[in-house]
Every structure is written in structure tokens, then in C-alpha cells.
Amino acid sequence: MKVLTIFLCLLWSSASLARPISYVDGHTLMANSGPMADSIYWHYTPNINYSVGLDYQRDKVSNERFPSARFTYLINRKNTDQSQRNLYFKAGVGLNNINNHFYSLAGDWETRRLFSSFSVKQSSGIDYDMLEQSARVGIAPYLGDYGDLHTWLMIETKKDDLDDERITYPVLRLFQGGAMLEVSYHKKTDWGLHLMYRF
């Protein structure tokens, strides 16, 4: 059960990440804090088609720490004058135990005003397999110029086949320059905090 809890935390943090590939030679540092775990995730983009990264988790219940390696591949991107659409394949494997691993398909479509994304993720721990599905929609209440504070009001919904219960909750996303802050809340999972800095 403890392993399951830890892995659920890992999935929680990976599901809410924005733009898993940066510009070429760009680094991204992320920090997540939730009711059950804290994590730090760094990734580097050597090529516009993929990024590689390392993730380090601390489980708040067991106080266990475990690292994992991650890979994200951009399957398809469609740019227009007003929008960008992406389709990604993601995978991760525990560095202490390769039986802990996941792979997923994720996509997003975004304009300056609207945002939508989805993720389907299959994960495996020592004694279990789990499929998780999530989707998110968002709207920017105002359009800022480059360098302004940008605000997104979002709703995310997710469900996995272990818990078999769909949860839906609001997410507030703020970003400016290379920094982003996301705050979410659900009565079951409590507050979630996600920080990101791109450099």
C-alpha cells in the first residue's frame, strides 16, 4: 500500500506539468507539494523533439525518498497563427527499482485565451498496474503582453482504475516570464502546489 501511495504521488505530480519540452538547450526546474508527497523535477531539452530529466520524491507518510529518470518525446506539434497543439509520449523509470515505471500519452491545445489538455497514463508498481486518465480545460480572463502577469482559471478532472472515483477540482495558474505557479484544491486531496522555472 505504501508503494502504491508513493507511486500515486509520482503520478499526481507528473500529470499536472505544463510544457514538458522546452526550447533547445533550455532547462526547467519544477517543485511540487501535495498532501502526500513533495518532489523536485528537472529536465533538459537537447533537441526540440525530446527532453530528459530526473525526478526526486519524498513521501510524507513513510518519509521515503526515491529518484526516477524521465523521458518525453514530442510526437506531433501543429502551430497556427493563433494556436499550438502538441502530442507527447512520456515515460519514467525508478532508479532504485525498475519495476516502478510509467508511460503515458498526453496532449494539449492552447491559444492565448483557451487551454485544453488530456493525459492517459499506465503505471506499474511492485504489485499493481494502474491506468489513469485526466483532462483539463482553462480560460485566460485577460490577455497580457509578454512580461505581464498571466492568469489562467482551469478545471481538471481525473480518474484511475484503482480508486475508480472521478475527482474534479479548480486550478489557478499564474505565470510571468520564466516562472509559473499553480494552486489546486480538492476536499479529498487537499491543496496542491506546483512551481516551475524555465531557464
Place this chain on the structure above:
Amino acid sequence: MKNLLLLGLLLSSATIYAEHHGQHGMENMHSHEGHLHNEMVNGKTLEVDAQRFDKFMVDIDNHVVAVVSVQGMVCDFCARGIEKTFGKDKRVSKIDVDLASGKVLLAFSMAVDVDEADITQKILNNGLNTTDIQVVGK
């Protein structure tokens, strides 16, 4: 006498027109409703935000400006990537990213040859697509 007056009026208009457009160092340029249209030598029409363009040009002399039209530039992260990428290029004196119009302005010294293929590649390295590059002030 009437013809002389008309000729004088025409000459005055032409002088005012030339002076106005000479401030930008470009030809065949006019602005209305906050946008600037410049008919290029190749017949294409360039459309940029006039106030933004003027502000960009304030502290740079003897430069050419590449106006780059970009697809997919929908967020600050995209804009920041472009600024960082071109900021590392010593040939680029000044950068402006306009999210609303999807335009990137790059100032190059007159002594520098503007490499459009390099600009396109750098935009691509940010995951975005270049649809047009027009160099103004040559």
C-alpha cells in the same frame, strides 16, 4: 496664378510626406489605426504595430530590423525562449516579441548580414514556425 498655387501645395505636401517617412529610414510607409504598412521592394506588405515599432527604433541607429512572423507563439514561455535564444546571438542588438500579433523584431547592425535561414532555425529550435521574414531599413 492658380496653377502656381497648386504646384506649391503639391511640393509642400511632398516635402512633408518625405520628412515624415524619413524619420523611419524607410520608403513607401504609412500608418493608420495604430498599424504601419510598408510596401517592400518585393511587393509584399509589411504590417506591424506602429507605436511598438517606433518605440523599438528609439535608441538604435544604423540598424536594419528583421520582422519575423511566427506561428504557435501563444504564451510567455514561447516568447521567453525566443528572447533567450536570440539574446545569445551577438549579432542581434535588440529584440522585441509581440505575442498579440505573433511578430518578433530583431535589430541587426548595418554591418551584419541578416541570415534568414539562421533566424528560421532558431525559431524552430523554440518549437515554433516562421512564416515570413522581412528586413526593413536596408
